[in-house]
Amino acid sequence: MTNYTNALFIGKFYHYLEHVSSTNDYLLNVIKSQKVPEGTVIMAGHQTAGKGQRGNTWLDQANQNIAMSIYLKPHFLPLTRQFYLSMTIALSISQCIADLLEMQVFIKWPNDILVKDQKICGILIENMTGGKYLQESIIGIGLNVNQTTFPNSLKRASSLKLLTNKDFELLQVAQKLWVRLEQNYLLLRDGKYREIKEKYLNHLYLMNQYHIFYNSKGPLQGKIIGVDAWGHLVIEKTDGKQATFDVKEIAFWKE
Amino acid sequence: MDFKQIQALIKLVEETNMSEVKIEKKDFKIIIRSQAFAEAKSQAANPPTIISQPMAPMPASVPAPMTSPPSPQVTPTAESPAEPANDDTSTDQSVAVSTNVVTIKSPMIGTFYRSSSPDKPPFVKVGDVIEPGSVICIVEAMKLFNEIEAEISGKVVSVLAENASPVEYDTPLFEIEPI
Numbered sequence: 001m002t003n004y005t006n007a008l009f010i011g012k013f014y015h016y017l018e019h020v021s022s023t024n025d026y027l028l029n030v031i032k033s034q035k036v037p038e039g040t041v042i043m044a045g046h047q048t049a050g051k052g053q054r055g056n057t058w059l060d061q062a063n064q065n066i067a068m069s070i071y072l073k074p075h076f077l078p079l080t081r082q083f084y085l086s087m088t089i090a091l092s093i094s095q096c097i098a099d100l101l102e103m104q105v106f107i108k109w110p111n112d113i114l115v116k117d118q119k120i121c122g123i124l125i126e127n128m129t130g131g132k133y134l135q136e137s138i139i140g141i142g143l144n145v146n147q148t149t150f151p152n153s154l155k156r157a158s159s160l161k162l163l164t165n166k167d168f169e170l171l172q173v174a175q176k177l178w179v180r181l182e183q184n185y186l187l188l189r190d191g192k193y194r195e196i197k198e199k200y201l202n203h204l205y206l207m208n209q210y211h212i213f214y215n216s217k218g219p220l221q222g223k224i225i226g227v228d229a230w231g232h233l234v235i236e237k238t239d240g241k242q243a244t245f246d247v248k249e250i251a252f253w254k255e
Numbered sequence: 256m257d258f259k260q261i262q263a264l265i266k267l268v269e270e271t272n273m274s275e276v277k278i279e280k281k282d283f284k285i286i287i288r289s290q291a292f293a294e295a296k297s298q299a300a301n302p303p304t305i306i307s308q309p310m311a312p313m314p315a316s317v318p319a320p321m322t323s324p325p326s327p328q329v330t331p332t333a334e335s336p337a338e339p340a341n342d343d344t345s346t347d348q349s350v351a352v353s354t355n356v357v358t359i360k361s362p363m364i365g366t367f368y369r370s371s372s373p374d375k376p377p378f379v380k381v382g383d384v385i386e387p388g389s390v391i392c393i394v395e396a397m398k399l400f401n402e403i404e405a406e407i408s409g410k411v412v413s414v415l416a417e418n419a420s421p422v423e424y425d426t427p428l429f430e431i432e433p434i
Contacts (some may be wrong), residue, residue, distance in 0.1 A: 079362045080424075083397050110397045127401045128390075132362055134401075230364050231397035246421075247397055 003171065009039035010070060010178040010185075017042065019062075021049040023069040024126055024140040031071060031136065039182075043068040043174060050142055064147040065159070066174055070139040070181070076189055077134045083231030086111050086125060087200040088188045089139055092181040093121055094203045097143075099176060101163055106205035109224070109233050110247060113143075114205055118158035120144050141177070145170055201226060206252070210238075214251040356412055359429040361422040362403065365396035369418045377418075383411045384434065391429060394422065409433040 005011040013036060020026050020042075027042045046062035074085055090111040097113065097120065098105045106114045113121035124140040144150075144159035145168050160168050187196055201207060206224050213220045213235065222237040232244040361367065369377040369392055379391050386408040394401050409431035416428045 079401070082363070082399055082401070086397060086399055123398075125399045127399060129362065129401050129403055131406065 003175070005175045005178055007039070007175070007178040007182045009037070010182045011039065011041045011175060013037050013040040015040075015042050017044045019046045019048060020044045022047060022140075023050070023067055024124060024138050027069040027071055027138050028126065031138075036071060038071060038073045039178075040071040041068055041174070041178070043171075047142075050140075061147050063170075065145050066141065066143040066170055066177075068141055068174060070141070070178075072137045072139060072185065074134045074137055074185075074188070075130075076191075079129060079132055079134065080229065081193065082127065082134055083110075083227070083229070084188055084193055084196055085127075085134065085137060086123070086231065087196055088184045089123055089125065089141075089181065091196065091200050091203060092184045093123070093141065093143070093177060095184075096173075096177040096180045097121070097160070099180075100160065100168070100173065103163065105203065107200065107203045108205040108252065109227065110231055115158060115163055118156045119154075120158050120160070120163075143173070143177075145173060197227075211252070214254055215245070215249055219254075220250075355432060357407060357409065357431045357433055358415075358427045359391065359403075359405070359431060361394055361416075361424060361426045361428055363394055363396050363401070364424050365394040365401070365422060367416045367418065367420055367422045367426075367428065368393040368395060369414070379411050379414075379429070381411050381413060385409060385411060385431065403428075405431070407431060407433055 003011065003014045005014075017023075017026065023042045023044050026044075027040070030036060030040075030042070044067045047067040050067055072085075077085060090107045090113065093113050094105040094107055097115065101115065103115055108114050108119070111123045112119050113123075121141065121143040124142075126138045126140070127134050128136040144157065144162075146161045147159050148162055150157040160166075160173070184196065184199075204224060204227075208223055208225065210221060210223045213222065220235070220237065222235040222243075224233060225236045225242070226234045228234055228244055232246055233250060234242055234244050235250075236242050369379075371378070371393065378393075379385055379389070385391060385405040387404070387406050389405045390402045391405050392403050394403055412430040412432050414429055416422055416426060422428070
């Protein structure tokens with residue numbers, strides 16, 4: 001299928017690979033050895049060692065899912081605001097999936113994408129920094145599209161097909177995502193931080209709802225009231241006191 | 256003050272060899288520093304840095320740069336002034352000089368990693384010689400993995416933070432003996 005994208009720069013330079021260990025690693029090697037334009041996309045039919053959060057791997061069946069990495073150069077973004085990049089990506093994917101499914105899509109803090117309480121997409125962002133600014137970013141996106149069976153270890157996994165009973169053309173889905181991502185990335189580049197955060201919070205899973213979270217001390221009842229500037233989760237406990245949490249400090253469910 | 260006026264100021268600073276110009280108005284402050292100032296302040300060679308720091312919400316007349324402007328960098332802080340402002344007036348990487356050893360500090364809150372993945376060797380170890388652009392560590396913050404590059408050349412004297420440990424903004428990470 002030919003790549004006719006409506007995006008201005010994301011996906012204009014597009015490279016498809018049948019097999020690769022990790023699209024992020026592949027793209028990282030590409031940018032270290034040659035100059036490629038911002039918006040370059042590497043997409044793979046099958047990732048044999050896709051990266052999840054450090055050490056975790058992402059399992060996918062061949063030619064069923066989107067495994068891609070996008071090259072951005074957010075050199076305008078101070079390190080102190082880097083969570084805005086994460087919010088921008090998560091927001092774009094949520095909007096794209098909502099467009100496709102006409103269902104409510106949520107972002108589970110910090111950046112997992114959920115539909116009907118099940119994870120459908122994971123994001124892994126690797127940045128190169130210089131001084132107090134980001135310089136280059138590799139945005140790894142794993143989106144479950146046509147895969148309908150998942151290992152038992154992935155209890156809360158879903159896919160576009162499982163949710164709709166329809167097959168999706170992978171490249172078309174990717175192209176829709178590039179357009180959304182580009183819109184939001186341009187907001188970020190314009191410094192529209194407040195707007196991005198507002199939209200992110202509008203999609204945030206369990207925002208303003210009482211829920212029992214789990215931290216190292218056990219269950220903790222409270223509601224999410226936002227994220228701080230670094231991206232930490234801010235929870236208001238039942239006693240009215242606020243607490244902030246880093247990624248590994250809090251779980252949404254009892255494991 | 257609009258963008259044109261800022262540009263004119265930058266030109267003025269460049270042409271007259273002034274080291275620093277500071278303008279302060281009711282709701283707006285701009286400091287333009289030249290290369291000479293930067294060199295005098297830090298051992299690292301850095302481009303001229305301009306820091307404009309809104310004291311009240313930024314007047315809309317200062318646009319965020321769409322692309323990197325040539326050499327002098329204008330860095331307006333847009334929106335949300337309550338969040339950590341990028342107001343460090345030192346030029347770049349946080350370095351503290353003490354008796355010929357430079358300390359490289361963490362530029363963010365996060366988790367410090369010495370290698371790209373658990374099964375890979377560390378980026379740098381004691382005795383290694385680094386140069387500007389060498390990747391020295393990763394700091395992970397909220398699932399964003401940041402490769403931190405050195406901005407000076409020198410020899411690694413000590414690694415101050417433990418692998419996979421949490422670090423704060425400005426936590427000392429490495430001691431480097433400049434070459």
